Amino acid sequence: MTPARFASGFSTREDTQDAVREASEQLLGHLGDETPDLLVAFVTLHHGGQFESLGADLLRATGARHVVGCSGDGLIGGRREVEQGSALALWALACHDTRVGLFSSQAEQDESGAISFQGVPDLRRETSALLLLGEPFTFPMAEFLGLLNERFPAIPAVGGMASGGQGPGQNFLLHDERLVERGCVGVTLEGGVELVPVVSQGCRPVGEPLVITSVADHLVRKLGGRKAAKALFETLRGLDEGDRELFQGGPFLGVAVDANQHEFQRGDFLVRGILGVQSSDGAVAVADGGLRPGQTVQFMVRDAESAGEDLSRLMEARVGTEGAAAEEVGVLLFSCNGRGSRMFGGEADHDIRRVQAAFGREVPAAGFFAMGEIGPVGGRNFLHGFTASVGVLRGAPPSGR
Known part of the structure; x- marks a missing residue:
């Protein structure tokens, strides 16, 4: 050889x-x-x-x-x-x-x-x-x-x-x-x-893992049974000052690739950008149209050090x-x-x-x-x-x- x-x-x-x-x-x-x-x-x-x-x-x-x-x-x-x-x-x-x-x-x-x-x-x-x-x-x-x-x-x-x-x-x-x-x-x-x-992907998770319970294409409507926007803002309120600033500057959503996994680390998530929040229904728009109910997700932040x-x-x-x-x-x-x-x-x-x-x-x-x-x-x-x-x-x- x-x-x-x-x-x-x-x-x-x-x-x-x-x-x-x-x-x-x-x-x-x-x-x-x-x-x-x-x-x-x-x-x-x-x-x-x-x-x-x-x-x-x-x-x-x-x-x-x-x-x-x-x-x-x-x-x-x-x-x-x-x-x-x-x-x-x-x-x-x-x-x-x-x-x-x-x-x-x-x-x-x-x-x-x-x-x-x-x-x-x-x-x-x-x-x-x-x-x-x-x-x-x-x-x-x-x-x-x-x-x-x-x-x-x-x-x-x-x-x-x-x-x-x-x-x-x-x-x-x-x-x-x-x-x-x-x-x-x-x-x-x-x-x-x-x-x-x-x-x-250079991101680290913040908050807790959540399960998508309602989604339409790239719009996540509910996480864990509550409006996705509510879950996002609850995560934001629970962060320290440094992470809160990063989150407000550009939050991300990590999507677990393996649906059978129960414990997650950074490399277990596919990271996608969050495009915005719909005030009309509390949906969160994500830069990915392949989301489906039952997927585990977690909010993420990105900074140079991480x-x-x-x-x-x-x-x-x-x-x-x-x-x-x-x-x-x-x-x-x-x-x-x-x-x-x-x-x-x-x-x-x-x-x-x-x-x-x-x-x-x-x-x-x-x-x-x-x-x-x-x-x-x-x-x-x-x-x-x-x-x-x-x-x-x-x-x-x-x-x-």
Whole structure:
């Protein structure tokens, strides 16, 4: 069995060809004689004039068999997060025991509002991981993930929505030599590697768990038999001054993914934003239309300190011990474009430093600040916001271990 190798490269050069050359040389220097089976590229819109040829340029410079990528308004590489200015981040996997498949998907909506997808991958039981990169203005990723969850419930996915553009046609995706301006591109990995996903939603619960007793689409009408707004304000009154201020500035609702669970921790909830309260009937509007009666929920708050602690804790719990001992590890990091120094009081490199710290050494890493982050919670894949979604890839253990 051929061991998996990972590498990354990063450049802030403004000239695109110089950036491709510098990042590729760094990456290939780490791989030695190995040829990348998969290259993942993230690039800022500063290099927009070269997007049409970027895929071919990267394949030629690295010798990679495949490349996927997207635009980002800020990039991550090594131990750095570059939130402004030009940048190119590369990440590579070399493992001849891994079957790498690429696909692209498009969405269509009919007159009734029903959504259909073209190019849905036909995943095999042996598929161990999915990487998804979407265009946020033209592709309903949440619905696509729901479809994948139904058809392929055991396959974890990580990724993010391209960023930097302000509307359709301003972001881009890479699919080998092809430039894609809408839809989604994806990678399937089969054999040789395994994915350990880490999803840090950066929220902590306040108050007590409650059960939805009445709901209509995204409107939660009753919690525990009383009006949802009443439960919200009762929770608010029970908070200390600091949490009350956070709650008033933007409350969240955590939805328990496992209905059979009775005790809950942070990672057991899918976090969704609260859009407002209807004074007419006391309903609470939530940024999710998939709620149903009987689900356990809990109000939540988000602050910079809790978000940092949550990411560090989850990384240590999921990969700290095993990751530190693993010979070959590669990391893809998808952070919300609302995080970074804007969220953490001017602190630079916040998320990537905490991710790298879990390994006790610098591992090959790349990523970008996304307009939506993809990762599993409770065994199902979701589209998140204000989240750090980490994909830790490492060589799969031999069968029988």
